[in-house]
Amino acid sequence: MSNSQITIKDIAKALNVSVSTVSRALNDSPDLSGATKQQVQEYARQHHYKPNLLALSMKKRESKTIGVIVPQIIHHFFSSVLEGMMDVAEKEGFNVLLFRSRDSFEKEQHSVQQLISSQVCGVLTSIAKETTHYEHFQELVDNNIPVVFFDRICVDIPSNRVVIDDYAGALAATEYLIKTGCHRIAFFCSPLNLEISKNRRGGYLDALSKHGIPVDKDLIKICDNYDEAIPVATEMLQSENRPDAFFAVNDETALGILHATKHLHFKIPEEVSICGFTDGFAAIASDPQLTTVGQSGQDVGRSAMELLVEKIRHKGDQPLIKNKIIKTKLIVRETTR
């Protein structure tokens, strides 16, 4: 059996009218006799007619489809972002074509190619950890496809951006650690090609200098996951001049540090304070419960999609670049004094 999807041609033939009449009837055009219109609409309904979106998009040269590229899907933050995006996409009538980069530059590049080929009318993305040059994103701009970067943004491409207020979040968290009596605060972060790393590090550094605490490079590590954090934290804690606090770029890392700290029988938070970033479910499942910087992925997703839709609707206008900053909130639990 061949694809039995019914077309306007079929309806035209069946009703002995022209395709344009059918098209007009289905689009509820004003210049059409009520009788014909009703007849066509009735027939279409009965036969489950559905417009072919491919043909429509081709004709109108716009596809009502938005492309999304995320580094990963099983990930509290990114799945929250996706959920938020769907909220807005649904409301605004856009479909979503989903890609995943797995933090690979090559996959990201390929996804962008597919997205352009698919004639999407806009792209939302958070760049891969591997990515260090941006010609592929520039191609989107060259093809006049609006892009909004979120979280891991790309500053080299003129585009809208939605970011977590990483700097302020990190600053607040570090200051909190300082104010509760910590002096040697270690910082575990992602590779510095990512803006978020730079910003969170900036907040950390500024908090230190604001309170006259010298920066000790040995306390800053590139380490951003649970498994790696355990040995790295263990080593630091066994050193001569051990830290009395840790601030990590995400909850997983913080929980790895927590694991190592407990394993060495340090008292938490009396001897060692720990603060994460994200506030996923694991932060409350841990014992002691993790103090962390809360970031709303859903807000990020919603804002990014809203910005993109706005940009798509006002494509002709002056290309005003809008950045949106989503506030974080320090959630104090049990791993800090």
Next chain:
Amino acid sequence: MSNSQITIKDIAKALNVSVSTVSRALNDSPDLSGATKQQVQEYARQHHYKPNLLALSMKKRESKTIGVIVPQIIHHFFSSVLEGMMDVAEKEGFNVLLFRSRDSFEKEQHSVQQLISSQVCGVLTSIAKETTHYEHFQELVDNNIPVVFFDRICVDIPSNRVVIDDYAGALAATEYLIKTGCHRIAFFCSPLNLEISKNRRGGYLDALSKHGIPVDKDLIKICDNYDEAIPVATEMLQSENRPDAFFAVNDETALGILHATKHLHFKIPEEVSICGFTDGFAAIASDPQLTTVGQSGQDVGRSAMELLVEKIRHKGDQPLIKNKIIKTKLIVRETTR
């Protein structure tokens, strides 16, 4: 600036050849002079030519796009499934159009309509909690679009299905508790209208009867989240005839129970054993680390996508219905003896 995407027509004009020559060159057709072919390919590369997938799909009457409908995205299981699907989709060269039902029948129906309109070549879905009739899915079948249901399946539609072996998982977990010396095993589950609840409860009950342990209704509670689990477990633990083990339908609930148990200073696992279901990140973040029934969402996603791709490739063949059952695996950590 209008959409500057370059087409074969542009190439043809620039190189003073016909569009068919360009098309052949780009498809590496054998009957074409090497010179022309090279010239065209070179020009296409330089000008970042990308085929218009919409036009291609229309011509070939197949879109290389698969539609996915999930009830929710921020959800450990569903995001895992999605990740697994992407693994296979990527490998097999399909793009993914994502929809989310929010467990609403209406949204699910609308998503299916969009999917048919979008000419997807297959659909993967887990039905909404609200859904009780299935005409919309039948329409997919009528339009000759293969469907694979996963997790929350629909038995009324002839289609392939992928499910978790909930019964066996619950049976194995409960038996493990029994074999390690527990006699009064409480069971916390979701409302019984869900298949998974029924099946998991079935496994629990059968394990008890297999080992000659009488069922105590007071030990079975409808409770499936962290916050509710705390007071419910606390009350049970303070009762005369307290349970010596808990088995919960998901990790969140198990971790709520763990929280309550620790709070009452029971020794874990010596005095109280706890077992969850899912194996999310929180299971290893907790202390002690949670024993749980691991269900691989990624395997479910991969299997579902593989089954679908196979079905798409063999569309002409006899419509063999294949069900796939994904095994669970008991992951013993520190909350059980």
Next chain:
DNA sequence: ATGAAAGCGCTAACAA
């Protein structure tokens, strides 16, 4: 080895 032309499903300008 290359070109002309039809057609996928749909819309819209132009005719009638």
Next chain:
DNA sequence: TTGTTAGCGCTTTCAT
């Protein structure tokens, strides 16, 4: 009020 036709980007059959 309705029909005819061109064209969106591409492939492919049939000519040349």
